[in-house]
Amino acid sequence: MTIELNKHYRVSEKIIAKEIEEELVIVPLKAGVGDLDSEIYSLNSTGISIWEKLTGTRSVDEIIKMVSVEYGVPYNEIKFDVIQLIKDLVDKGIVVAT
Amino acid sequence: MPPNTQTPDKNSQLKSVDCLSLSSINLGALVKSVVEAGQGIQFRAKGNSMFPTIKDGDLIKVTQYTEISPTAGDVVAYLDHNTKNLIVHRIVDLTSDIFFAKGDSCFRKDRPQPINTIIGYISAINHRENNLWGINHRVCKKYYTFFLKIGIIPSIAYILKFKRIPILFLQKNTPKKIM
Numbered sequence: 001m002t003i004e005l006n007k008h009y010r011v012s013e014k015i016i017a018k019e020i021e022e023e024l025v026i027v028p029l030k031a032g033v034g035d036l037d038s039e040i041y042s043l044n045s046t047g048i049s050i051w052e053k054l055t056g057t058r059s060v061d062e063i064i065k066m067v068s069v070e071y072g073v074p075y076n077e078i079k080f081d082v083i084q085l086i087k088d089l090v091d092k093g094i095v096v097a098t
Numbered sequence: 099m100p101p102n103t104q105t106p107d108k109n110s111q112l113k114s115v116d117c118l119s120l121s122s123i124n125l126g127a128l129v130k131s132v133v134e135a136g137q138g139i140q141f142r143a144k145g146n147s148m149f150p151t152i153k154d155g156d157l158i159k160v161t162q163y164t165e166i167s168p169t170a171g172d173v174v175a176y177l178d179h180n181t182k183n184l185i186v187h188r189i190v191d192l193t194s195d196i197f198f199a200k201g202d203s204c205f206r207k208d209r210p211q212p213i214n215t216i217i218g219y220i221s222a223i224n225h226r227e228n229n230l231w232g233i234n235h236r237v238c239k240k241y242y243t244f245f246l247k248i249g250i251i252p253s254i255a256y257i258l259k260f261k262r263i264p265i266l267f268l269q270k271n272t273p274k275k276i277m
Contacts, residue, residue, distance in 0.1 A: 018131040020124045025115060027132055027139070034132040036117040036125075036141035037157055043112060081111075088112040 001090055003060055003083045008098045010056030015094050017051075024048045026094055041092065043085075046071075050085055056098040060086060117141055126177045126184030126217075133162045133175075133218045140222070147201030148173070148186060149255050152223055158186065161221040168192060168213065171239025173220040174199065179211055186220060190247050200246060203255035 011017070016027045016034055024043040027034040043051055049070060053063045064082045068075045089095035120128065125141065132139040140159040143152050151173065152158060160175045168174060168189060175186045176199065187199035187208055197216070199208045221227060245251050257263060 016132045016135050016137060018128050020120075020127055025124075025128055026112075027128065029137055032137050033159065034137055034139040036128070036139065040115045040117060041112050042115045047112070085111055092112065094112075 001087060003087050003090070005061040005064075006059050008056050008059055009054050009086055009090065009095050010098050011051070011054055012094055012096045019048075024051060028093065039092075041094070047085060050082055051089075054086070054089075054095055118144075122183040123181075126182060129160060129175060129184060130177060130217050133160055136162065138162075138221070143186065146259065147204055148188070149203040149259055151188075151202045152186065152220070157224050158220050159222040159225075160218040162218045163216070168197065168216055168219070169239075171243040175217045175220065176211055176215045177217065178209075179215050180209070184217075188243065188246060190243055201252075202246060203252050203259065205249055205252045 014029045016029065018025050018027075022045060024047065026041040026043070027036065028039070030038075050063065050067060053066055058066070060083065063086075064075060064079050067073075067082055068078050071078065086095065090097070117125070122144075129139050129141070138159055138161045140157055143154060143156045143158050146154050170189050170192060173186065173188045175184060177183070178185055185199070185208065187201050187204075189197050190200045190207060191198040192213065195213060196210045197213055198210055200206070201208075242251065
């Protein structure tokens, strides 16, 4: 699955996310039940910063620019990491395209 | 604009988490947030305080109380209001404000807890909702709770677990002190 810069993504309703010890723990729901016995995921502070911007109202390109300004890192340096994270989130069904 | 002092962590990629690595407090916080969102949650039990009803490694499902209220005999998941640890034990007594819980293989009750520390009840063990040990059957729960309170269930659990009679029932003749 390729992530397009002009596309919008948002968090799926089929997950529950909870901040625990400065990490965001993500629990996918299957038939309305969170299964901690199967895969659950976590994001660190940088991942949380990107996660908070996935509201469905911003394109991937806008998110990269915001993260670039937030961390004072050139756009091209941060671009791959942001796209890779969004791709991982989409592949796991945690984030969906709008 | 002055340069931002934060540096992005290059390892922001999604990481898998092993549920067993979560501390009891963190697991409790996670279970509470999922159940309060109106969803069920299932995870592996740790320990044998609820033996034989729930054994170490059993998959237990926690469901929120909606149409029913907690009653004696219910196996519940609650956060200890002092330690914030997640505990799964059976309610043996309760009032409108507090409840007492006890592990099925424990001889002592837990410390009294406020009712609002209950996250939900155990609605299935290893995907089975009907359980021999009375987790859902209201009549079974009543008698089971009685035998639990008087120590019969923990004694049976002890025998099943350790294949011997609990030491409480082995009275030794202690020699009297010579004055």
